[in-house]
Amino acid sequence: MDSFEFNKQAGSVLATLLFVMALGIFSDVLYNSPVPKIPGYALPSATEAAAAPSAEKAVPLPELLAKADAKKGADDAKVCSACHNFEKGAGVKIGPPLYGVVGRAKGSYAGFAYSDGLKKKGGNWELADINTFITNPKAYVEGTKMAYPGQADAGKRADILAYLNTLADSPAPLPTK
Ligand code: HEC
Numbered sequence: 001m002d003s004f005e006f007n008k009q010a011g012s013v014l015a016t017l018l019f020v021m022a023l024g025i026f027s028d029v030l031y032n033s034p035v036p037k038i039p040g041y042a043l044p045s046a047t048e049a050a051a052a053p054s055a056e057k058a059v060p061l062p063e064l065l066a067k068a069d070a071k072k073g074a075d076d077a078k079v080c081s082a083c084h085n086f087e088k089g090a091g092v093k094i095g096p097p098l099y100g101v102v103g104r105a106k107g108s109y110a111g112f113a114y115s116d117g118l119k120k121k122g123g124n125w126e127l128a129d130i131n132t133f134i135t136n137p138k139a140y141v142e143g144t145k146m147a148y149p150g151q152a153d154a155g156k157r158a159d160i161l162a163y164l165n166t167l168a169d170s171p172a173p174l175p176t177k
Contacts, residue, residue: 061128064158065174073163076156083148086167095146099167101125117142127161127175134160 083094096109107114
């Protein structure tokens, strides 16, 4: 084999190697799948865990209220006090005052400019209504002015409701059904 022939053959071997490498890179790009954060496959239990909050919702409110702690609720309601007054006789803050709100007609505090959605709502603020409202304000009152994302923990909501229920001259007993 003369050196020219050898070069030709070596050249074609090299070219083949290069082609195979390029193919490898190209197919990597084609079939590139992101490395999962958690190795392994997503098992059905993950979706069951996601469904858990609705199972929690199944606990009726009166049962939660029976176990509720108004003192803890006062603590959890501190986020509300950024926008609401709780003391008797205290006026509007960013939101209407909440003393006496349980049983009060919705959107009825004179001197507060409620959203149209809340003005149209109708009925009184029973604990069950407030519960739904503070779970997800936007879902309960269309276009609400209450810029509060909601409290997802049903137990904490029950504590807050038990606390709100104390904010009255003669608090009504917590509903048992
Ligand atoms: C960022 C401010 C803000 C926070 C935080 C907030 N609210 Fe409100 N809230 C408002 C505003 C504003 C309104 C009036 C809503 C409307 O007109 O749609 C309102 C309305 C209400 C009403 C209806 C009162 C009525 O007179 O009809 C209740 C009940 C209420 N809030 C309870 C709560 C509770 C309980 C919390 C805490 C878990 C809370 N809010 C947190 C601003 C807030």
